[in-house]
Amino acid sequence: MIGPGIKRGTAELAVLSVLEDGPLHGYELARRIEQQTKGALRFTLAALYPMLYRMEQRGWIRGSWETSQQGRRRRCYRLTAAGKTKLSPLRKEWSELFSALRRLTKVSHA
Amino acid sequence: MRNWEAIVERQLNGLALEPAESTEVIAELAAHLAETCEEFRRQGITEEEAARRTLSQVEDWQKLSRLIRKARTKENVMTNRVKQFWLPSLLTLFLSMGLLMLIQSLGPNPWIAARRSGWSLIAPVAVIYLPWLFLLPLIGALGAYLSNRAGGSQRAMLTSIVFPVLPYFVFFLLALPVTVLFNESLGHNIMFIALFLGLLVWVVAPGAALLAGGVLARTFLSRRSDARGIAGG
Numbered sequence: 548m549i550g551p552g553i554k555r556g557t558a559e560l561a562v563l564s565v566l567e568d569g570p571l572h573g574y575e576l577a578r579r580i581e582q583q584t585k586g587a588l589r590f591t592l593a594a595l596y597p598m599l600y601r602m603e604q605r606g607w608i609r610g611s612w613e614t615s616q617q618g619r620r621r622r623c624y625r626l627t628a629a630g631k632t633k634l635s636p637l638r639k640e641w642s643e644l645f646s647a648l649r650r651l652t653k654v655s656h657a
Numbered sequence: 658m659r660n661w662e663a664i665v666e667r668q669l670n671g672l673a674l675e676p677a678e679s680t681e682v683i684a685e686l687a688a689h690l691a692e693t694c695e696e697f698r699r700q701g702i703t704e705e706e707a708a709r710r711t712l713s714q715v716e717d718w719q720k721l722s723r724l725i726r727k728a729r730t731k732e733n734v735m736t737n738r739v740k741q742f743w744l745p746s747l748l749t750l751f752l753s754m755g756l757l758m759l760i761q762s763l764g765p766n767p768w769i770a771a772r773r774s775g776w777s778l779i780a781p782v783a784v785i786y787l788p789w790l791f792l793l794p795l796i797g798a799l800g801a802y803l804s805n806r807a808g809g810s811q812r813a814m815l816t817s818i819v820f821p822v823l824p825y826f827v828f829f830l831l832a833l834p835v836t837v838l839f840n841e842s843l844g845h846n847i848m849f850i851a852l853f854l855g856l857l858v859w860v861v862a863p864g865a866a867l868l869a870g871g872v873l874a875r876t877f878l879s880r881r882s883d884a885r886g887i888a889g890g
Contacts, residue, residue: 573685574692591714592689596682597724604728622685 558598559607560641561588563626563634566608570625573599599624607633659694659708661687668718671806673726673740682725690714719879723810741809746820749800749867753821756796757789783854785862793863794870796821801871805878818871822864829856 561580565571571579576599577590590598602608607630610622626634665687672679690711697707715721761767771782797818804814833852 572688574689592686592693593715593717593721593724596686596689597721597728600725600728619688620684621688622681 556637556641557588558590558594559602560634560637562598562602563607563630563637566624566626566630567634570623572613572621572623574621576624602630605629659691661690661694664712665690668715669722669725671719672722674729678729682729719805741804742813742817745800745803745809745814745817748803749796749817750821752796752799753789753793753863753867756792757786760786760789783858785858790862790866793866794873797867797870797872798874800867801874802878805875814871814875815868818867819864821867822860825859826864829860 561584562576565576565579565583573592573595577595581589599608599610603610603624606627608624609627610624612620613623614620662683665683669679669683669686672682674682693714694707694711697710698704702710765788768785768787769782770785800818800820801814804817809817829852833856836852
C-alpha cells in the first residue's frame with residue numbers, strides 16, 4: 548500500500564513538473580497531469596487545492612488571478628524560483644527510488 | 658446554470674479564514690467545479706447527472722474545509738485547537754457543573770437508589786439528579802455544534818461532548834484499582850461497590866446523555882449540510 552507520504556511526494560513532483568512548462572489554473576493543471584500520466588494520476592478538487600495552497604505557503608508556487616478570453620476569472624499558478632530549486636533534488640530523489648525499486652523487483656523475480 | 662459559488666460557500670461553511678481569503682478560495686473552487694461540470698456536459702451527460710458527478714469529487718466538505726484552512730494558515734494551529742476543542746469542552750464543562758450546582762441548591766431533590774432496612778437506607782447509596790441527566794443532551798448538542806462550526810474533527814467533537822465527565826472518569830480510574838488493592842486493609846467492604854455505582858451514576862449515565870445529544874446534533878448538522886448541497890445544486 549502506498550503511504551500518504553509517498554502519495555504527497557509524487558503529487559508535489561507532478562505539480563511542479565507540469566508547472567515547469569508554464570502557468571496553469573487548477574482545473575487545467577489537474578487535466579494536464581491526468582493526460583500526461585494516461586490517467587494514472589488523477590486529482591479531484593478535494594485533493595488538489597489543499598496541496599496547491601500548501602505548496603504556495605512554502606513558496607514553491609505562486610497564484611494570481613487572471614481573466615481568460617471568455618471573461619472567466621481563474622487563479623493561475625506559476626513556479627517560483629524556490630519551486631524550481633525544489634524540483635531538481637525532488638526529481639533526483641524519485642529517480643533514485645524508482646531505480647532502487649526496479650533493481651529490487653529484478654532481484655525478486657530472479 | 659448553477660450558482661457554483663453559492664454551493665461552495667454553503668458547503669464550506671465554517672472555513673474560518675479572513676473574509677477576503679474565503680471569498681478567493683470559494684471563487685477558485687467554484688470555477689473548478691463549473692469547468693468540471695461543463696466538461697461533463699460536453700460529453701453529452703445530462704445537467705443533473707453532470708452536477709452530481711461534479712459534486713462527487715468532494716466526499717467530505719467538512720474535511721476539505723479543514724484541509725484548506727490548515728494549508729492556508731501558517732502558525733494558526735493553537736487558535737484552531739482552541740476553537741475546535743478547548744472552547745466547546747470548557748463550555749460544556751462549566752454548563753454541566755453550573756447546572757448541577759443549581760439543581761443541588763434549588764431542587765428538586767435527587768432520586769436516591771439504595772436498599773432499605775425499615776426506614777433506613779443501606780449503603781452504598783446512589784444519588785441521581787434526574788433533571789440534570791435529562792438536560793445534559795442539550796449541553797452535549799451545544800458542544801457538538803460549536804466544535805462542528807469551528808471545523809473540528811470527529812475526535813475533537815466527541816471529546817468536547819464528553820469532556821464534563823472526564824474528571825470523574827479519571828478519579829474513578831485511579832480510585833477503583835486503589836480500592837481493589839486496599840479494600841481489605843481499609844475495612845470498608847462496601848467501598849468497591851460504592852465506587853462502581855459512582856462510576857455508573859457520575860460517568861456512564863451523564864456521558865451517555867451528553868453523547869446522545871451531541872451525536873444527534875452532529876447527525877442533524879451533517880444532514881442539513883448535505884441537504885443544502887442538493888438544494889443549492
